[in-house]
Amino acid sequence: xxxxxxxxxxxxxxxxxxxxxxxxxxxxxxxxxxxxxxxxxxxxxxxxxxxxxxxxxxxxxxxxxxxxxxxxxxxxxxxxxxxxxxxxxxxxxxxxxxxxxxxxxxxxxxxxxxxxxxxxxxxxxxxxxxxxxxxxxxxxxxxxxxxxxxxxxxxxxxxxxxxxxxxxxxxxxxxxxxxxxxxxxxxxxxxxxxxxxxxxxxxxxxxxxxxxxxxxxxxxxxxxxxxxxxxxxxxxxxxxxxxxxxxxxxxxxxxxxxxxxxxxxxxxxxxxxxxxxxxxxxxxxxx
Amino acid sequence: xxxxxxxxxxxxxxxxxxxxxxxxxxxxxxxxxxxxxxxxxxxxxxxxxxxxxxxxxxxxxxxxxxxxxxxxxxxxxxxxxxxxxxxxxxxxxxxxxxxxxxxxxxxxxxxxxxxxxxxxxxxxxxxxxxxxxxxxxxxxxxxxxxxxxxxxxxxxxxxxxxxxxxxxxxxxxxxxxxxxxxxxxxxxxxxxxxxxxxxxxxxxxxxxxxxxxxxxxxxxxxxxxxxxxxxxxxxxxxxxxxxxxxxxxxxxxxxxxxxxxxxxxxxxxxxxxxxxxxxxxxxxxxx
Numbered sequence: 169x170x171x172x173x174x175x176x177x178x179x180x181x182x183x184x185x186x187x188x189x190x191x192x193x194x195x196x197x198x199x200x201x202x203x204x205x206x207x208x209x210x211x212x213x214x215x216x217x218x219x220x221x222x223x224x225x226x227x228x229x230x231x232x233x234x235x236x237x238x239x240x241x242x243x244x245x246x247x248x249x250x251x252x253x254x255x256x257x258x259x260x261x262x263x264x265x266x267x268x269x270x271x272x273x274x275x276x277x278x279x280x281x282x283x284x285x286x287x288x289x290x291x292x293x294x295x296x297x298x299x300x301x302x303x304x305x306x307x308x309x310x311x312x313x314x315x316x317x318x319x320x321x322x323x324x325x326x327x328x329x330x331x332x333x334x335x336x337x338x339x340x341x342x343x344x345x346x347x348x349x350x351x352x353x354x355x356x357x358x359x360x361x362x363x364x365x366x367x368x369x370x371x372x373x374x375x376x377x378x379x380x381x382x383x384x385x386x387x388x389x390x391x392x393x394x395x396x397x398x399x400x401x402x403x404x405x406x407x408x409x410x411x412x413x414x415x416x417x418x419x420x421x422x423x424x425x426x427x428x429x430x431x432x433x434x435x436x437x438x439x440x441x442x443x444x445x446x447x448x449x450x451x452x453x454x455x
Numbered sequence: 456x457x458x459x460x461x462x463x464x465x466x467x468x469x470x471x472x473x474x475x476x477x478x479x480x481x482x483x484x485x486x487x488x489x490x491x492x493x494x495x496x497x498x499x500x501x502x503x504x505x506x507x508x509x510x511x512x513x514x515x516x517x518x519x520x521x522x523x524x525x526x527x528x529x530x531x532x533x534x535x536x537x538x539x540x541x542x543x544x545x546x547x548x549x550x551x552x553x554x555x556x557x558x559x560x561x562x563x564x565x566x567x568x569x570x571x572x573x574x575x576x577x578x579x580x581x582x583x584x585x586x587x588x589x590x591x592x593x594x595x596x597x598x599x600x601x602x603x604x605x606x607x608x609x610x611x612x613x614x615x616x617x618x619x620x621x622x623x624x625x626x627x628x629x630x631x632x633x634x635x636x637x638x639x640x641x642x643x644x645x646x647x648x649x650x651x652x653x654x655x656x657x658x659x660x661x662x663x664x665x666x667x668x669x670x671x672x673x674x675x676x677x678x679x680x681x682x683x684x685x686x687x688x689x690x691x692x693x694x695x696x697x698x699x700x701x702x703x704x705x706x707x708x709x710x711x712x713x714x715x716x717x718x719x720x721x722x723x724x725x726x727x728x729x730x731x732x733x734x735x736x737x738x739x740x741x742x
Contacts, residue, residue: 169696169703170696170705172704174541174542177534177541178534178538180534184661184699184701185661185663186661186663187660187662196504197661199494201533201534203490203491203493204490204535205538208542209538209542210486211482211483211486213483213542214539214543215539215543217479217483218530218536225515225516225526226516226519226524229515229517229519232516232517237513239509239512239513243505246468246487246491247465247488248505249505250459251464252495252500252501252502252505253502255461255496255499256501373474374480375473410456410471414459414464416456416457417457
């Protein structure tokens with residue numbers, strides 16, 4: 169290996185990994201090594217630039233905590249998260265969209281009809297829909313796990329220092345016998361992704377804004393079905409066409425309409441809604 | 456942008472960065488986005504694999520300190536550091552090799568002839584040579600900045616908990632009027648790169664050993680010349696043909712020979728050597 173050069177080194181590095189032929193690890197490692205090396209040769213990367221990348225990663229690591237994943241944010245602003253979501257969306261199923269950095273897997277379980285934003289300012293909106301499989305069959309007992317920002321564009325988890333409860337504006341709901349779910353909340357506002365770390369520096373260097381279109385987050389699960397992680401956006405709202413993390417898809421944009429006196433609303437709502445939006449989730453079978 | 460798909464997203468992400476045409480930032484970002492997205496499409500990366508990569512980076516960040524750069528180590532074992540060294544070696548100059556994670560820029564200044572390993576076990580070796588430019592002119596006053604492991608394969612900076620001084624086995628020497636340098640030290644042994652972190656997990660997953668061929672580290676600087684960062688290896692030593700970080704080049708392998716009574720040694724050596732090795736450094740002009 170003492171005679172490797174800038175071309176032959178790529179095979180030498182691949183060969184140094186003794187991974188099983190045909191294994192996923194081998195595929196992932198070899199493709200990564202090839203792209204990393206090709207990138208470096210194509211750009212004639214200098215030592216200063218190389219060290220700049222390494223220190224950028226170092227800084228991302230230093231600012232990260234279990235509740236602030238700078239690497240997920242980096243993936244988001246590079247469209248990597250969105251691309252992985254797109255690749256992994258199954259035909260006929262609801263399109264995937266960003267998980268984002270604020271998911272907690274132990275959101276409080278709430279009943280259908282719950283108001284998940286008690287005491288919070290903002291227009292109250294009824295969110296309702298059905299969870300189905302790709303053949304149109306309802307999925308009773310599906311879990312609709314939701315989290316969101318408030319009417320100021322802030323997640324409670326970001327405001328724990330000022331006494332907010334990180335579990336606020338989150339809920340796990342269980343769909344009824346017809347796969348239906350409904351709850352009320354306040355309308356979230358657009359917000360900026362965290363701008364005070366290395367990813368913020370990258371966005372500023374690239375003259376990019378850091379605003380996300382307003383959205384509600386969802387993970388929807390049902391027995392035997394492939395879970396989906398997605399977001400619901402709202403027609404005619406800010407940043408819907410230039411979301412900072414490339415999360416918007418046409419199929420994920422819902423329409424908010426005012427509640428009229430003539431509307432028949434679910435009987436068990438904890439709070440009377442000002443507006444409503446309907447959104448169905450479609451899950452594909454596992455495997 | 457609501458109609459982007461897994462192919463068009465790459466241009467959308469490039470376009471989101473408003474970087475100056477022809478700027479280096481634009482070149483580096485656009486090539487990176489293309490390779491990242493191509494990699495993801497080619498491998499059909501799953502969400503679990505994507506999150507595995509992000510958590511791997513997170514773990515690298517968590518274990519890193521100013522004195523332990525897991526990202527540099529990652530770059531090393533992927534041959535990225537070596538590739539950057541190769542690309543940036545100027546014709547006629549000494550080939551570059553790994554900086555590694557243990558460099559300190561404030562090594563103690565020592566006089567020519569110094570023994571930089573006082574009181575340490577191991578064979579004492581005289582290291583000597585000349586610093587020249589690519590036309591063969593000596594470079595008087597060139598700075599030879601060296602650091603190394605001890606005869607057990609350990610850097611003092613790794614053993615601070617047991618009372619070692621991180622500045623041991625380091626020196627900044629100034630070449631004489633003929634560009635010559637000389638000093639004595641103990642022969643370093645092979646060592647494993649840090650194996651207790653995420654990069655160690657990667658090496659184990661790939662059934663790779665983590666041994667480096669024994670070496671001395673150098674950064675050599677001279678006014679008006681491009682600095683070089685390199686390593687000196689020793690003929691017929693372990694791992695010389697499968698160094699874990701791809702640092703070995705044929706031109707960087709020196710030969711250790713026993714000191715004979717008939718040898719004429721520098722008069723100002725602090726310690727009598729058992730063996731000697733000669734290695735010249737050649738620097739190219741800046742720019």
